[in-house]
Amino acid sequence: MELTEFIIKTITILVVFVLTLVIAMYSTWGERKVAGFIQDRMGPNRAGPGGLLQPLADAGKMFFKEDFIPALANKWLFISGPSLAMLTALLASAVIPFGSTFRYGGVEVVLQGVESNIGILYVFGVVALGVYGIMIGGWASNNKFSLLGAIRAASQNISYEVAMGLSLIAILMMSSSLSLGDIVAQQHGGNWNIFYQPLGFIIFLTCSFAECNRVPFDLPECETELVGGYHTEYGSMKLGFYLFAEYINMFVSSAIISVLYFGGYNYPGMDWVYNQLTASLGTTTGHNIATLIGTGVFFGKALFFIFFYMWVRWTLPRFRYDQLMNLGWKKLIPLAIFNIIITGASVLFLKPFITALLK
Amino acid sequence: MQLTNRSKQVSNKEMTLMERAYIPAIATGLAITLKHFFAKKVTIQYPEVKRYLGPVFRGRHILKRDAEGRERCTACGLCAVACPAEAISMVAAEREKGEETLYREEKYAAVYEVNMLRCIFCGLCEEACPKQAVYLRHDEFIPVFNDRNQVIWGKDLLVEDMNNRYTREAWTKEEAHILDAKRANGEVTNVVPRAIP
Numbered sequence: 123m124e125l126t127e128f129i130i131k132t133i134t135i136l137v138v139f140v141l142t143l144v145i146a147m148y149s150t151w152g153e154r155k156v157a158g159f160i161q162d163r164m165g166p167n168r169a170g171p172g173g174l175l176q177p178l179a180d181a182g183k184m185f186f187k188e189d190f191i192p193a194l195a196n197k198w199l200f201i202s203g204p205s206l207a208m209l210t211a212l213l214a215s216a217v218i219p220f221g222s223t224f225r226y227g228g229v230e231v232v233l234q235g236v237e238s239n240i241g242i243l244y245v246f247g248v249v250a251l252g253v254y255g256i257m258i259g260g261w262a263s264n265n266k267f268s269l270l271g272a273i274r275a276a277s278q279n280i281s282y283e284v285a286m287g288l289s290l291i292a293i294l295m296m297s298s299s300l301s302l303g304d305i306v307a308q309q310h311g312g313n314w315n316i317f318y319q320p321l322g323f324i325i326f327l328t329c330s331f332a333e334c335n336r337v338p339f340d341l342p343e344c345e346t347e348l349v350g351g352y353h354t355e356y357g358s359m360k361l362g363f364y365l366f367a368e369y370i371n372m373f374v375s376s377a378i379i380s381v382l383y384f385g386g387y388n389y390p391g392m393d394w395v396y397n398q399l400t401a402s403l404g405t406t407t408g409h410n411i412a413t414l415i416g417t418g419v420f421f422g423k424a425l426f427f428i429f430f431y432m433w434v435r436w437t438l439p440r441f442r443y444d445q446l447m448n449l450g451w452k453k454l455i456p457l458a459i460f461n462i463i464i465t466g467a468s469v470l471f472l473k474p475f476i477t478a479l480l481k
Numbered sequence: 482m483q484l485t486n487r488s489k490q491v492s493n494k495e496m497t498l499m500e501r502a503y504i505p506a507i508a509t510g511l512a513i514t515l516k517h518f519f520a521k522k523v524t525i526q527y528p529e530v531k532r533y534l535g536p537v538f539r540g541r542h543i544l545k546r547d548a549e550g551r552e553r554c555t556a557c558g559l560c561a562v563a564c565p566a567e568a569i570s571m572v573a574a575e576r577e578k579g580e581e582t583l584y585r586e587e588k589y590a591a592v593y594e595v596n597m598l599r600c601i602f603c604g605l606c607e608e609a610c611p612k613q614a615v616y617l618r619h620d621e622f623i624p625v626f627n628d629r630n631q632v633i634w635g636k637d638l639l640v641e642d643m644n645n646r647y648t649r650e651a652w653t654k655e656e657a658h659i660l661d662a663k664r665a666n667g668e669v670t671n672v673v674p675r676a677i678p
Contacts, residue, residue: 164524229500323571437514438507 130231134308135216138235142215146369147177151427153369156432184362192355196262203259204363205354210252211370217241218377219303221387221417223404233417234303239240245378246287249333252371253279256342257336259364260352273344274443279451282339286329288458289322293382294467306386311393314385316337321461323383325454330375330452334368337435341443376427377420384423387416441468506612534658539602539617543647544640547585550678554615556590563609568599568661586612593639597623598632611626648674656660 142422152167158165162316191200216235224231238244253276260272297305310317316323332339332434343351353364380386395415399408441449501503525532534540545553556573574591583589604608606615626632641647650672651657663670 156518159518159522162517163522163524164522164526167526284673433511433514434507435508 126229127323130229132234133234134231135235135349138215138218138220139212140429141220142212142373143368145373145425145428146366147181149369149372150180150365151176152409152428153432153435156429157436160433160436161473176310179280181463182364184359187358192264195355196264199258199262200355201257201360203256203262204360204367206258207252207255207367208363208370210248210255211374213251214245214248214374215370215377217244217302218374218381219306219386220339220420221413223409223420225409226415232303233413238301242300242305242382243288243445245302245374246283246290249371249374250283252333252367255364255367256352259356263352263355263357264297267348267350268352268354271342271344271348271354274344274348275335275352276448278335278339278446280340282332282449282454285325285450285454285458286333288455288462289325289329290382292319292322292461295462295465295469302381302386304389306381308387310388312385312388312390314388316383319383319461321457322465323379325458325461326382327379328449328454330379331431332446333369333432334375334429336368336372338438338441339446340440341446343383372428372431373424376424376431380420380423380426386423387413389416389419389421392416491568498654534619535657536619536649537603537654537657538619539607540598540621541605541618541623542634542639543616543618544590544593544615544636545616545647546641547552548642549582550643551581551583551585551614552589553585554590554593555586555588555612555614557588557611559609559611560606560615563605564600565603565605566601568596568601570594570596573593584644590636593636594630595639597626597634613652616647620647620650646676648676650674 138317155165155173156175157163164177169175169179191197217238219232219234221233224233256275257272260268260270260275263269293305294300296315296318297308299305299308305315332338335342341351342348343353345351348354356364392412394414396408399412402408403411547553556571558571558573561567561569561571570592571590571594573588576587576589577628603615604617607617651660652675660670660672
């Protein structure tokens with residue numbers, strides 16, 4: 123039993139890992155397509171049908187470029203920067219629940235890399251580590267622009283993590299669980315958190331933009347001021363890893379948003395579909411197909427948020443650094459605290475009142 | 482002084498709460514970009530789809546033949562003189578007996594070469610030609626060179642193929658201008674492209 127569990131977990135983790143990489147890879151293609159479409163262009167369409175081989179061509183180009191390390195850079199830290207960025211980006215996808223369960227030969231497999239009762243804390247811890255990759259890379263480059271970019275990234279991530287954590291507390295107060303699996307299960311039947319926490323959602327979304335260093339908060343790589351920001355001195359696949367890590371982070375945060383606020387793999391009419399499938403196909407096959415539909419819905423939600431990231435990127439201009447800091451500390455944190463108070467009051471007073479009224 | 486009616490008075494007034502919330506403005510912006518996302522794309526897929534460049538676009542050269550298939554060029558050299566880039570060179574020869582079906586005049590160009598690296602496609606040769614023999618095609622470009630041998634184009638490439646004649650809606654600037662003016666007015670113009678000037 124121990125061994126089968128180990129094998130099952132290994133396979134799930136591998137699948138999650140590969141899925142994350144493939145989605146991040148095609149996000150680069152998607153980004154260029156979306157950029158093109160928004161600017162009334164076609165986007166890449168020469169490599170393969172619809173430009174679908176473009177990510178492979180880009181990766182090939184990155185691999186064959188000269189792997190350059192500046193003479194006065196700290197060699198080991200210079201290499202470990204992009205490695206850390208990639209590592210921390212990939213770690214976070216382990217606890218995301220992609221679907222409910224999969225039945226095979228009497229064994230119930232949870233579609234989640236690691237089922238952890240502190241899932242959301244783990245995500246936060248790993249995402250907070252992500253700044254080390256940027257900071258180490260920026261410092262090791264021995265270039266003032268790289269260092270400035272890295273410092274910007276670090277201070278921005280720390281500032282926005284506060285507001286992000288506070289907006290999340292409101293969710294945790296409602297779910298009284300830190301497990302992502304539980305949070306999703308509680309949103310079953312149309313009880314999506316977005317309906318209860320619209321303000322929290324907006325704060326969380328804004329902060330995740332800042333955490334991913336995406337436009338309008340992409341000041342760490344602000345090319346008008348800092349040449350290329352923290353990756354000025356990087357080239358070849360090391361640069362590729364930095365850019366790739368950004369797309370992985372984007373996918374992970376999209377997945378987290380859909381888990382926390384949009385019910386993960388839940389969708390309207392889910393129970394009806396489940397009953398129809400189990401009635402017609404039997405409890406095992408029907409259950410598995412229902413799970414697959416739920417997983418598809420989950421990926422649909424996550425991909426929509428990836429699209430939303432891109433959509434915003436090609437719509438909004440970049441913030442100035444003081445505006446960024448003002449927004450983070452003077453607007454979002456007070457709003458998040460206000461949101462906590464409102465949520466607490468509602469949970470304490472409004473909820474018993476409404477339940478008493480409905481009785 | 483007001484130059485255009487697009488100018489807008491700059492104001493320093495305090496923003497309202499709606500404006501400071503920034504979210505309505507973001508929503509407006511997102512709506513605009515989404516409209517463009519679904520709009521028709523302006524891209525023309527160049528090598529597969531070619532745009533019509535007008536009846537007097539100056540592309541590659543052609544040495545025209547007349548209706549009976551005789552070369553019009555009489556090797557007078559006016560094109561070479563007119564050429565500001567000195568791209569054209571030729572060798573004249575006298576028409577022999579029995580060659581009347583090949584050459585229109587009693588003198589013809591035995592060799593006619595255009596150096597395509599020198600040519601600036603100004604069209605002065607076309608204007609200088611008294612026999613309406615040399616033209617710049619409106620529908621074809623010079624292909625990319627891969628080799629030095631491909632740079633100088635001789636008569637084999639320049640002289641018109643009678644089986645695939647070069648046709649055009651307008652052969653002179655005046656004709657083209659009249660056509661353009663009619664099309665600008667929205668009149669229906671149904672000009673059949675013809676091979677002979």
